[in-house]
Amino acid sequence: MFVDRVTVEVKAGKGGDGCASFRREKFVPRGGPDGGDGGNGGSVIVVAQAGVDSLAELVHRKHWRAKSGTPGSGGNRHGANAADLTIHVPPGTVLIDTAGDFELKDLAADGERVVAAQGGRGGKGNTRFKSSINQAPRDFTRGGIGESRRLTFELKVIADVGLLGKPNAGKSTLLSRVSRARPEIADYPFTTKIPNLGIIQIDMDRTMVMADIPGLIEGAHAGVGLGHEFLRHVERTRVLVHLVEPLPMDGTDPVENYLSLRQELKLYDVDLADRPEIIAVSKAELPNAEEIQQQLAEASGCEVLLFSSVTGQGLKVLMDRTYSVLNAQRQAT
Template identity: 70%
Template sequence: MFVDRVEVELVAGKGGDGCASFRREKYIPRGGPDGGDGGNGGSVIVVAEPGVDSLAELAHRKHWRARNGVPGGGSGCHGANAEDLIIRVPPGTLLRDAKHNLILRDLKNEGDSVVAARGGQGGKGNIRFKSSTNQVPREYTAGGEGEHRFVIFELKLIADVGLLGKPNAGKSTLLSRVSRARPEIADYPFTTKKPNLGIVQVDLDTEFVMADIPGLIEGAHEGAGLGLEFLRHVERTRVLVHLVEPMPMDQSDPVANYHTIRNELEQHSSELASVPEIIAVSKCELPGAKELAEKLAAETGREVYSFSSVTGEGLNRVLRRTYELLRESRAAD
């Protein structure tokens, strides 16, 4: 199951209490204080790790609690610190405080980590309060409470290239043709219900990651269809390949479909709308594909590419241009 947004409760461990104790041994009638400190409570730490591709584990476990520290004991024995609780998430996960809607950390890269809830400090034993003027201290402190917070995990897939378009525009077919990814492909809308990633091999030493994003419809930025859930997955992409099919199943106008998707991008994020984009007419083996490419070029004032995932016509040209824009984007960083 693919899960890309979940809210969970995090509770760090409480610190162990300090101990108030006095040395009691034979032939030592005036043994001094020997109460040890309590151990620190465990913290909840979130780590981005390779190999984790979903937040499904978090969806099935909504409460995460670290262990408490061990209380101090007599004879100067200090309580053990509790182990930290590690939550492993995919790289690209955004951690947000649910109450204040503040971003705690953007775990973009492998190995990034953040202490999401800090464990309580261990209490002090009475041995800490011994002094020349207080030789029989009975004071000790209780362990501190661990942090308790509700957080939201949001996964934004990290892909170099994102495929956009209306449902059934040919995104999944393209991804399956140029990579080893095997997304579900069928002749009905919304076949793709979760983003799919594939590695496109340009040559022996060059490759990039391409993401197939579920089809967007009008009102996606407001939650219509699957768009709101998945628009954020293209926010990290460096290049967008916008597919426009010449003969939509719903008999809609292909040019209007292109402008609808562009409007959704602009409404969702101005930064996303400014990402370099390639316009490509898919299924160029169908009637009207050439005329559609010419019309889009005239309206947008940009070069429009045509290709067919079935026959392979124009596919290499689209991939070469995609990699050129990707290389320019990387060089600009």
């Protein structure tokens, strides 16, 4: 099950209480204080780990609680520190403090971590309070309370290239043709409901990761058709490949479809709309494909490529062009 957004409660462990104790040994009638400190409570730590590809584990466990430290005891024995509780998430996960509505951490890379809730400090035993004027202190402190937070985890897939287009534009078919990814493909809109990633090996020295973003419709920037859920997966991509179907099943105009989705990108994020884009007409085997290619070039003022995932026409040109633009972006940053 692919899950890319979930809210959970995290609570760190309480620190163990310090101990008020005195030496009770034979032949030591005035034994001094020997109360040990309490152990620290466990923290809740979130770690980005390669190989974890979804937030599904968090769906089935909405409360994450670290253990508390143990109390100190006599004989100056300190309580044990509690182990930290670790939550593993996919690289690309953003942690948002729900109550404060601020970003706690963007775990963009494998191995990055953040302390989501700090464990409470262990309390002090009465040994700590002994002084020249107080040889038998009875003072001690309680362990500190562990932090608690309500966190929202948002996954933004990490890919070099984002495939955009209306539902049924041919994104999944293209991805399955140029990579080993096997997304669900069918002749009806919204077949793709989750982002699919594919690694494209152009040759021995050139590879890129491409994401098939679920189909976007008008109003996506405002959340229509789960638009927000889908658009955030485009945010980390360096290059956008916009596929345009020449003969939409719903009878809409292909050029208007393209312009509409460009507007959706701009309304969602101006920077996203300025990202390098390659426009390509899919399904070149259809009779009106070249005509739509020309119309799009006139409307956009850009070069428009033409390809067919069925016959293979134009696929190499599309992949070479995409990698060339991507490589320029990599070098620029």
